[in-house]
Amino acid sequence: MRKFFGFVLSILFVLTPLTARAEEGVLSRIAFGSCARQGQPQPIWDSIAASDPDVFLFIGDNIYGDSEDMEVLKEKWNMLASEPGYQKLKETCPILATWDDHDYGVNDGGADYPMKKESQKVFLDFFGEPQDSPRRKSDGVYDAKVFGPEGKRVQVILLDTRYFRSPLKTEENPFEEGEGVGGSYVPDYDPASTMLGEAQWAWLEEQLKVPADLRIIASSVQVIANRHRFEKWGNFPLERQRLFDLIKKTKANGVVIVSGDRHTAEIDRIEGEVGYPLYDVTSSSLNQGHPWRSEVNEHRVGGMYFDDNFGMIDIDWSQEDPLIRLQVLDGSGKVAIQQRVRLNDLWPYSEDYLPPGFVSLFNGKDLSGWVGDTKGYQARDGILLCKPGGNLFTEKEYSDFVLRFDFKFTPGANNGLAIRSPLEGTPAYAGMELQILEDTSDKYLHLKPWQYHGSVYGIAPAIHGFKNPVGEWNSEEVVAKGRDIQVTVNGFTIVDINLDEELKNGPMDGSEHPGAARESGHIGFAGHGDVLEFRNIYLQPLK
Incomplete structure (x- = not known):
């Protein structure tokens, strides 16, 4: 197994504006999920807790707040807090969170949401962010943490795809029902448009240089899927390519993306962008199963899943080349979709790589x-x-x-x-x-x-x-x-x-x-x- 050597722990404490910290313990089971509507039964929390995760990533639409009234948002966050299954999960593993549009405060919202600063405070208060945390001093809720020792080091990067995001471009959809291309958003090629904002981009570049064996990038919206016309990184093609190029430029190994938002689950793969196959595991939703629908996606590996679900990244560190299982689990915790990948397959080719004989x-x-x-x-x-x-x-x-x-x-x-x-x-x-x-x-x-x-x-x-x-x-x-x-x-x-x-x-x-x-x-x-x-x-x- 290829490893980083000469790791100096102090590097983790100089990153700005947010700090990646080396946490105790090895992550072998990373659960994640999105889209939990408060006031509606949420039995899936029991299945998540029973799956024995080392950490749970809450990656957006954690509630459906949809308000500019912070008292309304607080009330809806409190409804989540009162869920017995959620309380049980909090007692058994850490919960790391970012937001999507509905918990941010407005459907499909971006930088123009007028209450984003106030909503950020409500969000950080709910998840117990310390008052002296750098996360409270910067715009947006993006964050990163590092877990485990060298050779089993996992970095978790939580992106904020709302606070800085430019307005979406809309156009009448020319596709008809059943053709697998729903939604009304179209690509915006304006180089001034952004998903993350320059401060978050600069921070992300530094994070991708932090030594790690596996990196989980949590994006509230899908990165790889690009045919549908709903929210996705592909609505800003230059930003999507910038993400791919940044991973390649920094030679960041071991990147796996997790996403939500879609009220469906799938695993996507794209090759030729970052120097190794890049996966995006989409899990949605936790309690809003959706009727089956066709959707064109040439990057999908395996099928789609529409009932209640959560995601799991299972890592077998005992093998010489660790085996990673990228999974979507159903409401009872059974595997619905799975893709296996070896850790060594998530390493960039060397710059002088040539296919043999070429x-x-x-x-x-x-x-x-x-x-x-x-x-x-x-x-x-x-x-x-x-x-x-x-x-x-x-x-x-x-x-x-x-x-x-x-x-x-x-x-x-x-x-x-x-x-x-x-x-x-x-x-x-x-x-x-x-x-x-x-x-x-x-x-x-x-x-x-x-x-x-x-x-x-x-x-x-x-x-x-x-x-x-x-x-x-x-x-x-x-x-x-x-x-x-x-x-x-x-x-x-x-x-x-x-x-x-x-x-x-x-x-x-x-x-x-x-x-x-x-x-x-x-x-x-x-x-x-x-x-x-x-x-x-x-x-x-x-x-």
Whole structure:
């Protein structure tokens, strides 16, 4: 097992504005939950206590206050305090808490809630925050704690996604009932919009540098799920990406996200963002089971659960590579959804990581090894940015190969992957061009199959779909071996063709494609005036 060495405990006491403290004891069972409506039966507390957690994370909508009257909020908090099951849990394990909208004071509220300072005091009073706590001196309720010794050290980070959050952007939902995309919020790409506010972002960066073996980041709203139009980090795509980038920048290992809010439970996973698979375990609600509904989410692993539930992270520290069980438990404490992951799988790849047998075509720093429109592309922090550009080619020529790369769309973006292309002429005809196209945009409603993303333009069709939403990274693999071409996106094969078979009756677009006969040439990106990002461009030559 990989571990941190040379840990100096004093580092934990210099973080600002809030302090992460090394607590006694090892955390092996971390329970969490959200959405507990006061005045409604809450039998699930008995099941949570019976599950024997070492700590319980209360991650939002802990009550449904929804008022600017602090006396009303206090009364509703007192209703929670009087719950016998909640009292029993308090006697058996610590409770760490952050808030969501309803316990903050207003449905879907953000920085514009006028009583946020007063509500913060009520919240901290209820959870017994000491009067001299730094948490009482800063804006917002975010906090962090560290538990256990080196080798079994767990950091708990509680985010505040309400106090600083910018207003949400709304738009009429074009989807119909049953299509799995509910809600009315749409992405806000304004760089001035925020989820956390700059002070909390700076604090979070320092927290992610604190030595720990496993880090639990509690966000009241979902981080990874991005298709629905309810509240989520994806409503602020730049902030969502900033979170991913910050985890990667700080080389923070062992991050697992827990979230609530949705009145449903699921486990989501995203790859290619932080250097290792990132999980988001959503548990909601504690006492408001919801009818079944369909919901599109390509990041979901396993199913959804709609009845009363709570979450559990179970860690078996006795194994050489500790086993982590990410769980959603039903109202009786039985496992409803589970995903197992090894602790070592939550470590970032080294910066010089390459898949075995591959070479890197892009060094992440400049355009060395590339020719053509070098002014239309830019190297920036490991990303090849088309801003927009024309045709950018590798200096070298390649014949048979496996090419892997990641790409990220802006809305309606159009580019192309040139293969076996000369430096002159239009790659789609002088060589071959595999479409790189955000083909879910309304302006592409009437595409032909040989124009879909991944298609060999004008020659061979691609299966439509399988791309992540705009603003998320996608992974693509292209295998060119003799006359065979295969394209895989996010693990799904969308093209698997033989060029000779496809061209028996001529190209699908009726045009001349002399480049389809070429056996070798340059690899490149054919820009069409749109902004895209590429990274991790690796190639394995085939003999």
